[in-house]
Amino acid sequence: MDNVMKCLRCGGKNVRPSEVQSTGKIYSRPRQAKLSAVLLTGALVSGLTCLDCGHVELLVDAAKARSMIRTA
Numbered sequence: 646m647d648n649v650m651k652c653l654r655c656g657g658k659n660v661r662p663s664e665v666q667s668t669g670k671i672y673s674r675p676r677q678a679k680l681s682a683v684l685l686t687g688a689l690v691s692g693l694t695c696l697d698c699g700h701v702e703l704l705v706d707a708a709k710a711r712s713m714i715r716t717a
Contacts, residue, residue: 650693652695652697652698652700653700653702654695654698654700655695655697655698655700657695657696657697657698659695659696659697660693660694660695660696661693661694661696662691662692662693662694663691663692663693663694663701664691664692665690665691665692665701665703688705688706688709688710688713689705689706690703690704690705691703691704691705692704
């Protein structure tokens with residue numbers, strides 16, 4: 646099975662895992678989640694970067710995001 650990632654923007658196959666960097670960690674918080682849920686279980690943001698066109702796709706752990714809504 647071909648497990649090559651393709652860029653959502655240009656269709657290129659030169660896509661690599663990446664990290665989003667800031668002065669602190671970046672988390673995604675569903676609107677229904679309380680801030681305390683994010684601080685305790687936060688869904689860390691990671692990314693994929695296309696080295697052909699520069700498109701960056703951001704990803705979070707879907708199970709963690711769902712659990713934050715349940716605890717809200």
